Amino acid sequence: MEEATKVLETAYEKVKENPFDPNTLDEKRREWISAIAETCESQKAVTTALITCFIKKMTDQGQDIRLHRKEFVGGYSARVFDTKYITPFLKKRFPRIAMKESGWLSRSIEQPHPFTLDFPGKVRDERVKYCFLHILNDIEENNADAEKYLQALFTLLLQKFTEIRTILEGVTFPKEIPIDPIIECLKSHFFHKYSSAGASKLPVIAMYSLYQLMMEGSTRYQNKTLKRLRSYGSPDIHAKAIGDIEVVDEAGEYFEVVEIKHDIPISEGIMQDSYNKFRKTSIRRYYLLTTAEPYIREGEEIQVENLKQKIKNEHGCEVIINGIIPSTKYYLRLVKTPSQFMETYTNNLKEDKEVKGEHLKVWLDVIEAIRNPP
Incomplete structure (x- = not known):
């Protein structure tokens, strides 16, 4: 194990066993590192860059x-x-904040200017930029301990990602x-105005949860297999996928596939x-679903219908276009108990590494009325 990886793993295991007390930092330092953790x-990219700097130091x-x-x-x-070193570690230990390749692929970080207090990079959150630069300045100008900062950050990240999962x-x-x-719960969850990316995965997980339940009790899916959800970090062409749900x-040949668009x-x-x-496949049915309303682009209704017929005549596949909400409502009638869906969806949200803590917290809020009716 190379030194950087060893330092990362050692710090992670140490705070996992004995969490670092951020209160041992003075107020300013505690505020700076807390701001990074809260918005991670x-x-x-900023979080990744900061950890990179800690480990390098x-x-x-x-x-x-x-x-x-x-x-x-x-x-x-x-x-x-x-x-x-850093991104591979984050993919393993903190996958919800891991970049695809590097934090330096972000324009806000890759600027050809040192991370001094006058760094011009356009970080969306000015408070986060301020804290990021002042932490690095603190380490270089005041000999602040990079290891303590790292342990504080890892402790806060572990708390952030375990607390909500434990509740769920x-x-x-x-x-x-x-x-x-x-x-109504699903609408509130899908269409909430999130500050974090990744909301487009929510309707996919909801539909996947329905398929998990339908696979168990429907003769249509007898002897069929539901493939695991792929990561959004894996493009179709690389994952050899033809849709979100397969x-x-x-024989391993495509039988039915669902592609889901969010707000498009x-x-x-x-x-x-x-x-x-x-x-080039022998698929029989292909669903194109969207959260957008209307679900077909205005002015293209005739072209869409003509292409559907062309595909049917040319290939044999039935293409079905619909909104995600009416489709979900229909499928809920096919499962044994709708409450099963709520349990399955909640569990899938908790386990999916691309679902953010913000998405989980909003879900907890929107299901409160169902779980505890007046």
């Missing part, structure tokens, strides 16, 4: 960690260091829940893109 899901005391590019006099390649593990629902209140037959009406172009994905 919406400011992943801990493994190379003589390096000025503000000089994050090799072309700077006395600088180093923070992007290479991050790509090799104890969630129970009444045995009988009408369908309409469930639909059901295959005994289905257009002729979207249909054609989907057809290009599945035209």
Whole structure:
């Protein structure tokens, strides 16, 4: 194990066993690191960059960690260091805040300017930018301990990601829940104005949860297999997928697939893109669902219908276009007990690594009326 990885793992295991007390930091330092932890899901690049700087300092005391590019006099390649050590660690230990490759792929971080207090990078949250730069300034100008900062951050991150999951593990629902209140909960969850990215995954998880239940009791899906949800970090072309939710037959051939768009009406172009994905398969049914209303782009209704018929005649696949809400309402009538769906969806939200803490907290809020009716 290389030194940087060892330092990361050691720090993680240490605070997991004995959490660092952020109160041992003075008030300003505590406020700075708390601001980073609180916004880590919406400011992943900044969080990644900060951890990169901590580890670089801990493994190379003589390096000025503000000089994050090799072309700077006395600088180093923070992007290479991050790509090799930090992001792989985050994918393993804190997947909800891990970048695809590196925090330095973000324009807010990659600026050709040292991380000094006058750094011009446009971080969306000015408070986070302020805290990030002042932490690095504190380490370099005041000899503040990078290890203590790291332990405080890891402690706060662990608390953040375990607290909400623990609450969700104890969630129970009444045995009988009408369908309409469930639909209202889903609408509130899908269409909430989130500060974190990733809300487009929520309707996918909801529909996947319904398929999990339908696979158990429907003759249509007898001897069929529901494939695991793929990560949004894996593009279709690389994952060899043709949709978000995929059901295959005994031979592993596509049987039924669902592609879900969030806030985007289905257009002729979207249909054609989907057809290009599945035209070489023997799939029988392909759903194109969206959270947008109307669910077909205005002015393209005729073109969409014509393309549906062309695909049916040319390929044999039935393409079904609908809104996610009416489709969900229909499928809820097919499951044995709608309350089962609520339990399954809640569990899938908790387990999915791309669902953010903010999404989980909002879900807890919107289901309160169902769980504890007046």
